[in-house]
Amino acid sequence: MKTKSAYTHFWLADALGRLQDADESLGELLGYSRAELLGMAASEIEPGLELQPLAEVVQREASYRKKDGSEIKVACSTRYLESSGGYVTFVAASAPAQEPAFEGDPAVLLQMILDAQCSNIVLFNIRSEVIWLNKSACLSSGLEFRDLIGRRCHQLWSYCGEKPCRNCLVQEVISSGKTEQRKMTMLDSRRWRVTGIPIFASSGTLEYVLFLGDDITEYLTIAKEARQSHKLESLGTLAGGIAHDFNNILSGIVGYTELSLALTPQEGPLRNYLLELAQAGRRATELVRQILTFSRRGEGKLIASELPVIVKEVLQLLRSTLPSTIELRKNIDSNVNPVLADPVQIHQIIMNLCTNASHAMEPYGGVLTVTIHSTSLPARFFEHNKDLFPGEYLLLSVSDTGSGMSQEVMASIFEPYFTTKPPGQGTGLGLSVVHGIVKDCGGYITVDSVPGQGSQFTIYFPTVERGHNLEAGNSATGRLSGSETIMVVDDEPVVLKVTKTFLELQGYKVLTETNSQVALNKFRDDPQGIDLLISDVTMPHLTGDRLARECLAVRPDLPIILMTGYSDLVSEQSAKRDGVRALIMKPLVGKTFLSQVRHLLDVKRTVS
Template identity: 40%
Template structure:
């Protein structure tokens, strides 16, 4: 092997080439380092873009999606590739598209940033996502402007705000109900006393004119009007939750007849009312006042729907059998015999979205001041509390049909009131106490007619003094609860302190402090709600003295 051991000396030309090579190598190394740093920066930016808790879209001037981050796609229920190339309007709620597109156009035209405080996006599963959307134009060196959309999810914030609104509405409703309850309680006593006299004296008159059918028919109309007024007071008290339900066998045919008699005059002439009830009684076990409330609410809604252009209101009753193979599939509805109430109108109808929410408390399509949004919610609650079911079908500009099913009773409810002369008679001495003189006169005449000896007074202190003097002279004490100088329960305690076995019958139209259970706990034998009619008083006395 031959090796040259002389020192290597670069020529000037070689030296220049070496310097050029070194410079290029350094430049290439620097370029590679910059590329690596840029790639690392891009990866970091992409990770930030994909994982930041904001929804990002990049949209071209035609509104097509050219980029979306992974977080945004995932929140909306999509894969990224499913959204690429799609119109951005496809994920915007139809009602919000107009304001969204106008904001994009303004952004591109003026190169400004726009903020839409509240916008609804539609997820892949059809549910709604509320967002706060920032819309900003971004320039490109060699292309048209793009639009960057950044969206903050404010769904929970909106739910909280809506819950707060509902709470405020419920608070206002509670305050309104308290005011109504106070008013109802205030008028119930006096109004029931007036009704008691009307009903009581008309009953006495009917007993005196048994042979005069013409006069009896007049008095029966007075009785019917008084009963409707009594039921109206019960409805007011029930609506304000100050009275208990009184369930009995109720013929819905009679309920419909009575409701129509009350509302027909308030309907415009442009609304025709058609009734189809069939020959068979439609008897259910229910609170009659609440059944009236159902029919009145549904008819009132029908009238509102047809108020502008008129139409037809159809009310029908029929028997319906729910077979066993259907009973299990129908919510809270057992197989068996039912009464089907159908109320149909040809009004403006409702959209499917409205139908879905129609029984929600506080939901209403009426203008402010025209409705509370509680009517149908109350109807829904009453129906289900009676073991029934209510459904609704509706089409815009066609009309609405409500169908209500109640378990049927196989009993007969008489269409006419029973004769006064069928009431039980009796004997014995009764102490009758009421602060209304017309009621003490009525009670004295009625009970005397039934065979009793009656001592009456409008002053509970006077009654107590009489009783203290001769406690064994009296067989029964009948007293009002709400009296200005002494309440009925206070009088009852004083009487029972004197004579523990004295039977007491307490009557009240309204009281915050007294109920049938409390009266029984005090030792009071019987409890009647005013206005008290002769029949209920006669039977209560017979039961006490039996």
């Protein structure tokens, strides 16, 4: 007779076949109390049973004799316990498969519930032997239920090791009689949260330990990524604050340097000193942009960029930071077409790849090679990379003779937060950012590496014709002067003074105000008396974008320029939606700024 069954009862016998343990539900099934069952011969409840010390699990259908002499059909699974010389048997009352005898059975429902759990659930006796486990535990061990019965806890999973765990959780619960929980790292580096729960008999003695195990590796990874993301968000906020304050400082340095250059003779050491100061100011301005780009708060501006020029500048800066044990080789073809990219982000790519190469060659050094040349890619390359378009590409490669990488490491290096560096020495974001920048430029990046021989990163950038520029600025040629009245609002006195000086030297009448609320009141008193409003964005009392909206509500045709060292409050798109004509970054560059001012005033005059 075919049956369907779920093991819901058990008994444990010694080598002579005498019952040493049994659950109360088995006694209820047969009409005995648990105390009556203990000491009985197994053959008394299963007539004709002969227990044999076999290595394999013995499964069978049998007739169990109840206390009243009647019999019940059961399915049994018996395993010989080599460690104790006894036998453990699981019992399930059987019923014809076509009869839905167990549909309402609470024991079967409980079995279904436990098997549906994702957690590994195992029941141990006080000798740390498995007497039951759910489907998840069987699946994670890779063995069948019957092959796992009687095993010790460390024998269930291959990644636990061949010997019992030091400070074994099950043993601690048996010793203490208390619930224990901990996190464990297995031999396969997976992280688990394990819980041991003591189960007591009605007499108060410990009978079983319920083990619950959950693989929490992914959960911990997500939590780590969330913490990293929060750190980056904090870094971005800090970078924004630094950029705002630093750009305000640079406004004075760069502005007064330009004004001084305009007043000094064309020849002489003083002019040379001022030119060096102006160059330092430009480098400092680019440094702020790099900070914002690194913290992912700056949006790269794609322009036609001369890659050889940028790379040579970066390598010149990098040379002083590389150990003397590293030889730097440059194979750079300067006669190549430009690529559409943000120069600051190209700078970031080179710095990252070269720094990684330098670290890979520690401590003995080696050769770092940077190569640039034009290349033509075969048609099959574009067949496998549908998001790339055929055409001329520029090859940029950075190679080293360092430690190299395994295939497993190469498969993960572009993933966010992946790093092979020790904790605290890397965020795992460098190559992820590089990959993102390359993709934004319409390029492609590959890596080749052999452990012990070195690595080579190769980037393919699509080239553009010379003169192609997505961010062409306003021409600085033409008339810059005027006689109109301009109101300048900024809470930084040095920015206010240098801006006023630039404008007054060109003949403009300039009204300045450090308090934006006072500035709004003055404008409302005489809205037609102001030809152009120039305001900082981040200010107390009233932010620049709010000031602009209030002024435009009074006079919609008012041309407005907003200045920012860096702000989350406004973007170029949101400013234009509000009616602002231009959003410019500090520090102000004299001719560019004046050209923008003159352009907006001329447009206003044409419209009116």
